[in-house]
Amino acid sequence: MLDKMLYNTILSQTLSPCGKYLVAGNIYGQIAVFDLDNIFNPVVELLTSDYNKPKQIHTLESGSQVCSLITTNKFLVVGTVNQISGWDWKAVGHSKLGKPSWTIEIRPQVQFENCDINCLWCSEDEEKLYAGCGDNIIYVFNLEDGRVIHTYEGHSDFVHCVHGNGQQLISSGEDGLVLLWDRRTKKSHNKIVPHSNSKVQRPDIGKWVGAAALDNDWIVCGGGPRLSLWHLRSLDVVTVFDIPDKGIHVSLFHDDCVFAGGVSKQLYQLSYAGDVRVELPVSATTVYSALLATQPRKVLSIAGSSPEIDLCTTFNYRDQVLHFR
Amino acid sequence: MGKDDLSTKKRRKLTTQTSNDAKLLPGDVYKRVVEFEESEAQIRSADKDACLFKKLCQDVRQIFSDVAELKAKGTDEAIEKITAKKIEASLILVALKKLNRLEKVRTRAGRDALHKEKQRVDSTHLLLQNLLYEADHLDKEVTKCLQFKSKDEEIELVPIKDFYRDAPAEISRPDITKTDEHQQQLARLEWELRQRRELAGVCSELVASKERVAAAIAAARSRLDALGPHLKDVLKATKPLQECLALRLDEKRAETQAAALLPPPLFLLYANAGAYSDVLGAKNVTVAISGDEDEARRQEQVTNEESDVVLSNDSDSDLDNIDEDLRDSKKKRHHRTAKISKEEKAEAKKKEVLKMHPLNVHVTVKNSDETSLNLVFSYMIHLKIVVVKFIMNVSKPVTGVSAADVLTGDCVLTELYIGDTGSDSPHPATAYLLNAAGISEPFSHFISEIGKPYIWAQRMCGLDFMTIVSGENKSNMNIQPCQSLSVTSVENFIFTLKKRLKARVELMKELQDLESGKIVPSKGFSCSLKLSGSLTQWQSITWHEYSQAPSTAHFISENLVTEANMLYRAIVTRQSAKLVALVAVCSDYPKKAPLFSLTMHWNGTHNALTNDDIRDIERVINTDWDPSAKVPCTLSSQIMKLLTCLDVLLESMGSPEFPPDKVMLQSVRGRNRMKPYKFLKQGAGVFVQY
DSSP: OGGGGOOOOEEEEEOOOSSEEEEEETTTTTEEEEHHHHHSSGGGOOTTTTTSSSSEEEEEEETTTEEEEOOOOSEEEEEBSSSSEEHHHHHHHHOOSSSEEEEOOOOOOOOTTTEEEEEEOTTTOEEEEEEETTTTTEEEEEEETEEEEEEEEEOSSSSEEEEEETTTEEEEEETTTTTETHHHHHHHHEEEEEETTTTOOOOEEEEEEEEEEOOSEEEEEEEEEEOEEEEEEOOEEEEEEOOOOEEEEEEEEOOOOOOOOHHHEEEEOOOOSSOOOEEESOOOEEEEEEEEEOSSSOEEEEEEESSSSEEESSSSSSEEHHOOO | OHHHHHHHHHHHHHHHHHHHHSSSSSSHHHHHHHHHHHHHHHHHOOOHHHHHHHHHHHHHHHHHHHHHHHHHOHHHHHHHHHHHHHHHHHHHHHHHHHHHHHHHHHHHHHHHHHHHHHHHHHHHHHHHHHHHHHHHHHHHHHHHHHHHOOOOOGGGOHHHHHHHHHHHHHEEEEHTTTTTTHHHHHHHHHHHHHHHHHHHHHHHHHHHHHHHHHHHHHHHHHHHHHHHHHHHHHHHHHHHHHHHHHHHHHHHHHEEEEEHHHHHHHHHHHHHHHHHHHHOOOTTTEEEEEEHHHHHHHHHHHHHHHHHHHHHSOOOHHHHHHHHHHHHHHHHHHHSSSSSOOHHHHHEEEEEETOOOOOEEEEEOOTTSOOOEEEEEETTTTTTEEEEEEEEEESSSSOOHHHHHHHHHHHTTTTTSSTTTOOSSSSSTTTHHHHTOOSSSSSGGGGHHHHOOOOHHHHHHTTOOOHHHSOOOOOOOOOOOOOHHHHHHHHHHHHHHHHHHHHHHHHHHHHHHHHTTTTOOOOOOOOOOOOEEEHHHHHEEHHHHHSSSGHHHHHHHHHEEEEEEEEEEEEEEETTEEEEEEEEEOOOTTTOOOOEEEESSSSEEETTTTTTHHHHHHHHHOOOOOGGGGGOOOHHHHHHHHHHHHHHHHHTTOOSSSSOOOOSSOOSBBBTBBBBOOOOSSSOOEOOOO
């Protein structure tokens, strides 16, 4: 049999608070720790041929995917199936990953059904952890004690993406809805339905919305429907981006630009008007994760259905390729 | 005045002389005058004459000045005096003339004397030259004599110490020779002569005794030869008995005789494989020898003659042998045809280098269902490697094109052991030997003609080239066949080959089924029974076709599929959807599972590099095999799985063309929107993601 790592798919990535480690999680329930210091500033004398391989590969639980990863100041938070666990960052770099510092179990109501932690988002004050899950619910946890504070229920299929800005929260799901929530009232106060908009819809790909992101004035979302920019207050579609993709899985705002990727051989940087600024070629067949950080180090790391992770320090071209295998 | 007196005296004298002469005949007078003046010139001193001459000149000058004075006076008296003075001056002039003549005579006499002296010096000088030349010549003669060498100096003589010790006193004569070097030399020469004569005598004696012994040996041999026919008669007499008792003694004997002629590596193979054939029975393994025995016998004689050289020298001797052989053959041909074209020469050289031992060993490995593989092992005399040719015997005729290919001998033996393709010589020296024989082609060029040099074949014959490659002792290139290596290799090979044969027969049956569109999964394989897709095509494809497909690029770049694999194309269809699977079956199948590379034609063309769904299916088929299930991953099972996955994918798309009839808990799950390819046997069977 072939080595399954040839078909490795990376669903999530995160950067340690110190910026030294890049952590990536794959569908085989493994997380790989890359030492970025060594990759960007290698000591030439100590450089080995496997410098672009992970420093460590930890197997958390075989048979379930590592669906999401997020960093708080102290912890690496890993969302797998039915479970969110936190590891102290100090332990992550070690050769053996011990027990997690804390775990939160999510029990699905129906038997046989499992609950994937598809997306994690942490509020700016790091008090609350938002988890978009496979049982159509967004859970809000208190990071101090791990209790469920609220549940946001409104999606009719699993949640793909959760993102917040100020007091607003946005979520998108397989049901094709993009919901806007008020964090104070805990209620969904608005929604957009991209697949019912004739300019945006793509029935042959599906109605699911794989990614949505929030800015002060704008919403960007896409999935089965085209990648599109919506005005936050009027909820009108402003720009429909014309890019040759077959599904969007990643979209985010940065510096007056929209970054988007998915079933496409490129990661796009687009202006709000719809012009393509940069086309970054990627190794993955489908991009599932684009990690963009400016602090503590400027890096854009793109991963997806490939054992390779593309690293860009300037956001303009591919600098390095890491191998998760 | 005194001056005047003297001049007068002189004048008188002179006049007297002239007056005496005047009386004689004019000729005589002249002669006499000359003689007289000559004698006078000798008598008179030249110096005195010179003084006189000066004085006379002075007088003349005086007179001239007096005359000038007197003329100035112009008196008569003065005129008179002038006349007197004139006379006086004339007289002085006569005296001057006389002096002049005398001087002339003297000068001539001096010249004559000088001339005479010069001639004398010349002759003396000539004499001196002659003498010097003679001396030089004599010197040369002397050195010639000194450089003369005698013949005796070239003879190596017994050292002086030994000479005095060994030689009898009448020859050495120490009393004389110790002092006289010449005599000593003569004595030593004499001693040398005597010794040499003695040794020559001994030599001739020994030659004679050798001849006597040779004659004795010849006599003994002829007696032994005479014994041969008798023994043959005895053997002939036993034949009826053998036939009666059904013993195969004769055949065995003949084969053993032939075995003795085998080169050592093949002999080892014969012996060990023969032993296995005895143990496992002729049903499994048989061994035989074939080839020209007479030729082998002749060759053995030749090698025996040369064996000293071969044994004592290292690998270079091999080359020498080749060269010698070549030279011999060239010479022979030279007698027959005067000119040989260059091409023919090269051809002969090539043939010589690639020459095989005339005897081969046949090993036949049989399977239970009468499928057998006949291997012919030959030994290359000069290259010192074993090459194998093979013939496959199939019990039943195989239907189907791709199925038949699986059982060709070439294919069965591919990579029997990992990395052993048999496409180049395992002997590190081969390339060098070929080069030395002037053959520019690499060894692999000849493989189709002579057979494949598999490493297992070398090991079965006890040849292990690995040790040479790794060992530092490069000089020891003469490989001695290793007994123990052959024993273990033969056993290993027979069982490996039997296993491979069995696997191939099974694969052949599987392929036959697939080609006719049937899919028979191995027992215990769990899958949903209702499959809507069908296998519509199964055929073998070339490496070119495989490598051109875009979906196979990642396999080729990762070196997972090479040209050695068996390649097929399977087409699965369900309504408008068409799935093309390029299948690479490893020669180690079923140890290593076949690799599938998928391309789907539905709603566009998709493969693993452009579509995650196809990638997921490939992952399921190529990697997800539960080792605990203990079900071997066969080709049919994999195709079964492929059909299931295709159904799941198409039905989960939600297209009205493919109504869902499989039970799926979630048709799509997770951010990666994975389809439920995993089958769980719960109730009627459920499909889940993982």
